[in-house]
Amino acid sequence: MSWANFLQLLVSGLAMGAIYTLTAKGLFIAHLATNRLNFAQGDFLMIAALLTLALRGAGLPVVVVIPLVVALLGLGGWLLERGFIRPLDRLGFRGGGEYSWILTTAGAGLIVQNVAELAWGKSGQYSPPLFSGTNEPVRFLGVGVYPEQLAVIAVSFAVVAAFYYFLFRTHWGKSIYAVAFNPDAALLLGIDVRRMVILVFALASMLAAVSGVLAGPIVSVYPQMGLVFTVKGLAVAAVGGFSNPVAILVGGVLFGLAESFSNYFNSQFGDLLPLLGVLALLIVRPAGLVGARKATGR
Amino acid sequence: MDTRRRILVMALCVALPASAVDTVKVGVVEGLSGPPAITDFGESYLQGLKLALKDYAEHGGKPKIELIVYDDEANPQRAVSLVQRLIQSDNVSIVLGTVSSGNVMAFAPILQRAGVPLIAGPSIATNITTDFINQKPSFIFRCSMVEKFQIEAMLDWGVKNFKKLGLIHSTTGYGSFAAKSIAEGLKQRGSGLAAVEAAAPGVNDLTPQMLKMRDAGVDLVLDFHESFELVFRPMAALDYHPVVAGNWGLSSLKVEQVVGDKALEGTVMGQALDLAAPAAKAFDARMRKEYGKDYRWPVVAALGYDAGQIVAAAVSKAQSADPKALRDAIENVDGIKAITATPAHPFSPGDHECLKQKDVFLGVWKNGQVVRLEPKR
Numbered sequence: 001m002s003w004a005n006f007l008q009l010l011v012s013g014l015a016m017g018a019i020y021t022l023t024a025k026g027l028f029i030a031h032l033a034t035n036r037l038n039f040a041q042g043d044f045l046m047i048a049a050l051l052t053l054a055l056r057g058a059g060l061p062v063v064v065v066i067p068l069v070v071a072l073l074g075l076g077g078w079l080l081e082r083g084f085i086r087p088l089d090r091l092g093f094r095g096g097g098e099y100s101w102i103l104t105t106a107g108a109g110l111i112v113q114n115v116a117e118l119a120w121g122k123s124g125q126y127s128p129p130l131f132s133g134t135n136e137p138v139r140f141l142g143v144g145v146y147p148e149q150l151a152v153i154a155v156s157f158a159v160v161a162a163f164y165y166f167l168f169r170t171h172w173g174k175s176i177y178a179v180a181f182n183p184d185a186a187l188l189l190g191i192d193v194r195r196m197v198i199l200v201f202a203l204a205s206m207l208a209a210v211s212g213v214l215a216g217p218i219v220s221v222y223p224q225m226g227l228v229f230t231v232k233g234l235a236v237a238a239v240g241g242f243s244n245p246v247a248i249l250v251g252g253v254l255f256g257l258a259e260s261f262s263n264y265f266n267s268q269f270g271d272l273l274p275l276l277g278v279l280a281l282l283i284v285r286p287a288g289l290v291g292a293r294k295a296t297g298r
Numbered sequence: 299m300d301t302r303r304r305i306l307v308m309a310l311c312v313a314l315p316a317s318a319v320d321t322v323k324v325g326v327v328e329g330l331s332g333p334p335a336i337t338d339f340g341e342s343y344l345q346g347l348k349l350a351l352k353d354y355a356e357h358g359g360k361p362k363i364e365l366i367v368y369d370d371e372a373n374p375q376r377a378v379s380l381v382q383r384l385i386q387s388d389n390v391s392i393v394l395g396t397v398s399s400g401n402v403m404a405f406a407p408i409l410q411r412a413g414v415p416l417i418a419g420p421s422i423a424t425n426i427t428t429d430f431i432n433q434k435p436s437f438i439f440r441c442s443m444v445e446k447f448q449i450e451a452m453l454d455w456g457v458k459n460f461k462k463l464g465l466i467h468s469t470t471g472y473g474s475f476a477a478k479s480i481a482e483g484l485k486q487r488g489s490g491l492a493a494v495e496a497a498a499p500g501v502n503d504l505t506p507q508m509l510k511m512r513d514a515g516v517d518l519v520l521d522f523h524e525s526f527e528l529v530f531r532p533m534a535a536l537d538y539h540p541v542v543a544g545n546w547g548l549s550s551l552k553v554e555q556v557v558g559d560k561a562l563e564g565t566v567m568g569q570a571l572d573l574a575a576p577a578a579k580a581f582d583a584r585m586r587k588e589y590g591k592d593y594r595w596p597v598v599a600a601l602g603y604d605a606g607q608i609v610a611a612a613v614s615k616a617q618s619a620d621p622k623a624l625r626d627a628i629e630n631v632d633g634i635k636a637i638t639a640t641p642a643h644p645f646s647p648g649d650h651e652c653l654k655q656k657d658v659f660l661g662v663w664k665n666g667q668v669v670r671l672e673p674k675r
Contacts, residue, residue, distance in 0.1 A: 144535030
């Protein structure tokens with residue numbers, strides 16, 4: 001393999017890995033505080049990509065569209081927790097089952113999909129580039145890179161750094177960890193547990209918004225696209241052990257690169273091999289790359 | 299009732315003209331949800347079909363045709379159960395559908411056994427009608443592209459005009475079958491593929507596969523993946539611009555919107571609709587008016603329209619809801635003024651395809667429109 005090919009695969013693998021990282025990060029933060037997974041995470045990514053398209057189509061500039069979509073999805077996260085997960089959790093005490101959130105989040109994903117189909121149709125959509133008028137790549141060392149690919153890589157690293165700071169250095173981050181450790185004890189310590197839970201779902205949805213906005217121009221955008229991202233996000237979060245932001249970044253990068261290189265060497269099973277790799281890893285290390293003893297990442 | 303009156307009533311029943319039937323129920327199973335390629339095919343075919351039946355109703359066609367439409371979600375089990383429902387509960391006299399050839403192959407034997415005619419479309423697997431043609435009579439017809447026809451036309455042209463051919467196909471049953479047909483077709487022509495790459499159906503990036511094409515020096519990429527737009531995406535980054543040829547799906551207006559005219563220019567695909575022909579042009583304009591931005595696939599919609607014309611003509615001729623009478627009427631239907639290359643008398647006992655090999659030609663994207671590919675002089 002030539003150096004140019006190696007670098008090209010590296011860039012496309014890193015870009016896809018960055019999208020998986022952001023999706024996994026959303027799954028991780030919600031799981032951290034509530035022990036629940038948002039199975040609609042990929043669908044939130046999809047709706048963010050379509051909203052970006054619609055708002056840009058309405059003539060709004062990118063600098064307005066991005067914060068608007070992030071805010072709208074944050075609101076969506078709040079609605080998911082407040083309107084869907086919590087009411088069913090309450091029913092859980094009356095025999096509704098403590099795993100009702102699985103159905104709730106997956107159902108919310110289906111609702112989002114159907115709304116998207118109604119609003120935008122079932123076909124694929126063209127997502128214009130965010131940072132330039134034409135879809136032309138930047139060239140260096142014989143490799144072509146789209147600005148969106150660089151942006152999604154940079155943003156995923158920046159988000160990891162921000163998350164690390166937020167979780168381990170701020171009062172709110174510590175509160176989330178306290179809720180994760182023991183919600184009753186956190187309540188006794190004066191932490192508003194409900195607010196923390198809403199916060200993590202809003203944060204998770206905002207992460208989906210960021211990945212949706214950035215991924216739109218580099219992947220195919222259509223209402224059914226979310227499931228693949230949810231599944232791959234789950235795989236990445238499992239590699240990271242659902243434990244800390246850095247481990248998830250490592251998992252995401254490894255998964256994206258594995259997908260890119262395995263498709264180069266054997267495209268017949270290119271998408272299957274990374275998933276089999278994750279399964280093999282989990283057999284050897286059920287707690288993911290970072291073992292249980294290093295779960296906090298400190 | 300005395301015996302004489304009973305005989306009279308029976309005689310009246312027998313003597314009643316078949317035209318006494320008021321409504322004929324026609325069942326449609328199409329892929330109307332799922333991956334974009336499936337829904338684009340399914341909805342486009344249905345749009346054309348509905349327009350043809352609307353024309354029939356507006357011209358006072360008798361008996362009336364009642365359409366019962368179900369979505370098989372590209373799922374073979376669901377398609378089979380929907381067809382059973384159409385036969386057993388809805389009592390339809392004709393069935394049309396669906397997008398996935400695998401689904402058609404799953405329910406066609408049921409319709410053949412039940413003696414209910416099927417007009418398959420827009421599925422394209424080669425053997426859909428030929429598997430049944432020796433069962434006298436066969437109830438399985440088709441109004442759609444035939445995979446073998448478009449592949450044959452493409453390989454004839456590809457071998458003559460390009461040095462190295464490469465293939466990107468999906469790992470689905472459809473993609474694998476196309477890959478096999480292409481490999482065999484090239485072998486028969488004393489040629490072969492310089493590179494063969496596959497991709498899973500939900501894949502988002504074909505950079506690795508296109509790198510392999512570039513390294514193998516492929517100047518014609520045969521695109522037989524359901525996400526038609528994917529091969530175009532990495533081209534600019536790889537600074538690699540081969541000619542792309544593939545499935546008739548590449549003529550979709552949706553592909554044009556996603557890929558853009560510039561990248562799509564010169565892309566070749568199997569076709570059965572010449573938009574330069576006056577009837578096709580008028581149909582295209584009418585569909586745009588009728589469906590607006592939801593109209594996205596001229597050739598598929600036109601084949602749906604022609605299938606609808608055949609159904610209407612058969613119902614009108616048979617004046618009956620009896621599936622067997624309708625089968626005979628479909629086989630003998632004549633005088634169809636088709637939008638596509640479908641002949642006026644499309645079927646015979648030995649051929650249940652609307653399109654023949656000679657009717658399938660290659661189309662090419664030129665200045666934002668699919669036109670007939672003129673052979674090099």
